[in-house]
Amino acid sequence: MKKPLIFVTNDDGILAPxxxxxxxxxxxxxxxxxxxxxxxxxxxxxxxxxxxxLRLKEVKTxxxxxxxxxxxxxxxxxxxxxKFKVLDGRTPDLCLSGINHGSNASINIxxxxxxxxxxxxxxxGVPSIGFSLLDFSWxxxxxxxxxxxxxxxxxxLENGMPEQANLLNVNIPKLKTDELKGFKICxxxxxxxxxxxxxxxxxxxRPYFWLAGEFDNKDHREDTDMWALDNGYISVVPAGHDLxxxxxxxxxxxxxxx
Amino acid sequence: MKKPLIFVTNDDGILAPxxxxxxxxxxxxxxxxxxxxxxxxxxxxxxxxxxxxLRLKEVKTxxxxxxxxxxxxxxxxxxxxxKFKVLDGRTPDLCLSGINHGSNASINIxxxxxxxxxxxxxxxGVPSIGFSLLDFSWxxxxxxxxxxxxxxxxxxLENGMPEQANLLNVNIPKLKTDELKGFKICxxxxxxxxxxxxxxxxxxxRPYFWLAGEFDNKDHREDTDMWALDNGYISVVPAGHDLxxxxxxxxxxxxxxx
Numbered sequence: 001m002k003k004p005l006i007f008v009t010n011d012d013g014i015l016a017p018x019x020x021x022x023x024x025x026x027x028x029x030x031x032x033x034x035x036x037x038x039x040x041x042x043x044x045x046x047x048x049x050x051x052x053x054l055r056l057k058e059v060k061t062x063x064x065x066x067x068x069x070x071x072x073x074x075x076x077x078x079x080x081x082x083k084f085k086v087l088d089g090r091t092p093d094l095c096l097s098g099i100n101h102g103s104n105a106s107i108n109i110x111x112x113x114x115x116x117x118x119x120x121x122x123x124x125g126v127p128s129i130g131f132s133l134l135d136f137s138w139x140x141x142x143x144x145x146x147x148x149x150x151x152x153x154x155x156x157l158e159n160g161m162p163e164q165a166n167l168l169n170v171n172i173p174k175l176k177t178d179e180l181k182g183f184k185i186c187x188x189x190x191x192x193x194x195x196x197x198x199x200x201x202x203x204x205x206r207p208y209f210w211l212a213g214e215f216d217n218k219d220h221r222e223d224t225d226m227w228a229l230d231n232g233y234i235s236v237v238p239a240g241h242d243l244x245x246x247x248x249x250x251x252x253x254x255x256x257x258x
Numbered sequence: 259m260k261k262p263l264i265f266v267t268n269d270d271g272i273l274a275p276x277x278x279x280x281x282x283x284x285x286x287x288x289x290x291x292x293x294x295x296x297x298x299x300x301x302x303x304x305x306x307x308x309x310x311x312l313r314l315k316e317v318k319t320x321x322x323x324x325x326x327x328x329x330x331x332x333x334x335x336x337x338x339x340x341k342f343k344v345l346d347g348r349t350p351d352l353c354l355s356g357i358n359h360g361s362n363a364s365i366n367i368x369x370x371x372x373x374x375x376x377x378x379x380x381x382x383g384v385p386s387i388g389f390s391l392l393d394f395s396w397x398x399x400x401x402x403x404x405x406x407x408x409x410x411x412x413x414x415l416e417n418g419m420p421e422q423a424n425l426l427n428v429n430i431p432k433l434k435t436d437e438l439k440g441f442k443i444c445x446x447x448x449x450x451x452x453x454x455x456x457x458x459x460x461x462x463x464r465p466y467f468w469l470a471g472e473f474d475n476k477d478h479r480e481d482t483d484m485w486a487l488d489n490g491y492i493s494v495v496p497a498g499h500d501l502x503x504x505x506x507x508x509x510x511x512x513x514x515x516x
Contacts, residue, residue, distance in 0.1 A: 045304030045334070046368045053458070053466035076303070076369075081467055084453040107381060109501055110304045110374075111334075123365060123450050151516040162509025169501075185510045187502040192381050195342040200311070208311035209339055236513055238506035243367055243427075244445040248496035251420025252443045255494055258409040 004030035004093035004157050007082060007121065011041045011075040011100065011113025014061055014068070018099035021142035022131060023062050025149045026096055029157060033092070034061075034068035035082035037113075041074055042102075044113040046120070049073045054081055075117035083124065094157060095121035098131035099142055099149075105132070105171040105225040105235060106189040106217065115169055115239075122167035123241050127156060129167075134229060135174045145172045148180060148234055165238035173229050184233035189224035191217040262288035262351035262415050265340060265379065269299045269333040269358065269371025272319055272326065276357035279400035280389060281320045283407045284354055287415060291350070292319075292326035293340035295333060295371075300360075302332045302371040304378070312339055333375035341382065352415060353379035356389035357400055357407075363390070363429040363483040363493060364447040364475065373427055373497075380425035381499050385414060387425075392487060393432045403430045406438060406492055423496035431487050442491035447482035449475040 006026045010019040014036035026032045038057070055072040062068050069086055071078045075097070097118040104112040118130035131149060133140055152170065161168075169188075173180065196212040217226050225235035264284045268277040272294035284290045296315070313330040320326050327344055329336045333355070355376040362370040376388035389407060391398055410428065419426075427446070431438065454470040475484050483493035 040309070043306045043308045045302075045306070045374065047303045047305040047332075048301045048369055048469060050301045050469055051298070053460070053468040054455075055464070055466060074305075077469070080453050080469065081455065084455050085467065107499065110377070110381070110499060111306055116303065116368075119368070123368070148516070152513065155513060155516055159512070162506040164509065165503035165506030167503075168510075183513045183516055185507050185514060187504065187507070188500050190500065195338050197312075197339065197342050202311070206313070208313060209343065210311040211306060211308055211335070211338065236510060237501075238503040238510055239501040240503040241365065241368060241501075242446050242448065243495075243497040243499075243501075245423035245425075245496040245498040246445065248420040248423030248498075249443050249445070251422065252426075252494060252496055254417070255410065255413060255441045256443060258406070258413055258441060 005090060006030040006032050007092035007095045008032055008034045009036050009075055009078045009097050009117045011037065011044060011117065013037050013040045014059065014070045016101065017138060017142055018101050021146060022096055022099050023066060025146055025153060027066065029153055032066050033086060034066060035071055035078045035086050037075060037078060038070035038072055041113045043111050044074045045111050046076055046116040047074045049077050056081060056085060075113035076120045079117050079120040092126050095126045095128040100132035101140055102136040103132055103134045103171055104130060104169060105229055106191040109169055109188065109239065119167055119241055127161045127166045129170055131170045133172045133174065144175065144177045147177055165240055167239045169237040169239050171225060171229055171235045173232055175232060179232060180234060181232040183236050184228035186225040186228050186235045186237050187223055188237050189217055189226035190219040191215065191226065263348060264288040264290050265350035265353045266290055266292045267294050267333060267336045267355050267375045269295065269302060269375065271295050271298045272317065272328045274359065275396060276359050276400055279404060280354055280357050281324060283404055283411060285324065286408065287411055290324050291344060292324060293329055293336045293344050295336060296328035296330055299332050299371045301369050303369050304334055304374040305332045307331045307335050314339060314343060333371035334378045337375050337378040350384050353384045353386040358390035359398060360394040361390055361392045361429055362388060362427060363487055364449040367427055367446065367497065377425055377499055385419045385424045387428055389428045391430045391432065402433065402435045405435055423498055425497045427495040427497050429483060429487055429493045431490055433490060437490060438492060439490040441494050442486035444483040444486050444493045444495050445481055446495050447475055447484035448477040449473065449484065
């Protein structure tokens, strides 16, 4: 049987331990092709590079057997340029993005380069999963979650995605394998970041503002990703790219008379 | 009566003709505060700046009476830093973003800095409207649409947004005032960009790839923003930031048994 083709990317850069862990999971289940940023791209959201050219360089980061390229662009650029140049007409059976160092639960899906890369592939019809571990550290333990990631990827390769969504936002609590309670299908918690900036003066006396921020979860219902993570579950949120709020259309009909 | 507070931003930069037109509309209807990028930020999506500090500088771009700042960050940074530093605790009654030079209809909402800025304000509870004119030119005619923009902004200030959505994606065809057929409430068309890159060699002989792309609308139903624009209407899509595909949750329940 032909091995499934698995495209792997991330936003922390091709040298991040998180993508190494994801490649290790993926290569047991299919043929892996990696195109990932050559530098950290956290918080890049769905940014694409329009005003300058991109570079692409083949690397052996994951050994001789894994086709891998580093790209000078954003995570979404990696997906686009990967499709155009590296995959050369082949369509992946699955796109995996991550494992992100830090949470992409709740509203973080908007800011996340990891999730935007996965969404970009899903817009192009490729079933996609973004993974994030709730541990910002470069030395985070990516081994504990591997058995679960492996089960989920295998399940999706064998069963496909539900027809109503081909993108999953998967977040993993910082726990050992035997402490993880399994997967929970959730909705995105309604939360936001309170603005905080560190204000200072640069060596030339000019003021600057450096984004800090404070996560504010206003949504404590038990069907959210935040609840699942707080309670030891791996959260799985099916997500889409149609942002239309259909239920608001009726209330706007008066605008058509303006 | 107290004038409403209107926050204005964009992604083409504070010197773009599009934001000047939007400020002219807004200042007739309320007190205007502008925080906009100091350079073009098209395609920045929901990117935020984490790895370096931001600059903020007061400018008189829109005359002595309009408080305006240019910011070195992305459109989303402008909203966040504007809230933190410029608005100083005041919450705007409305956020207006644009007028973008070029379309943000359909899937372009994901890549658009204009729409991401508006969405960021909406996440923070501020009713927001992003405007885009289907004309990339710096010399585009932003006057023809002004009477319609003015009517819509006035309507939203007086009547508020429907409770199910506080974000509107408004796109305007490139037509004269009397050719515009009015507003149409729509859903986001299901379309995507086909990857195209211009490949070349730089002066040092190294290969580069420069994003071009070709818009591919697969969705020709008559309730979409693409249809409305093609037929002379100003499209209005109510949009949200909860990306959960609720209808896919049931089909994923088997994952909880893995």
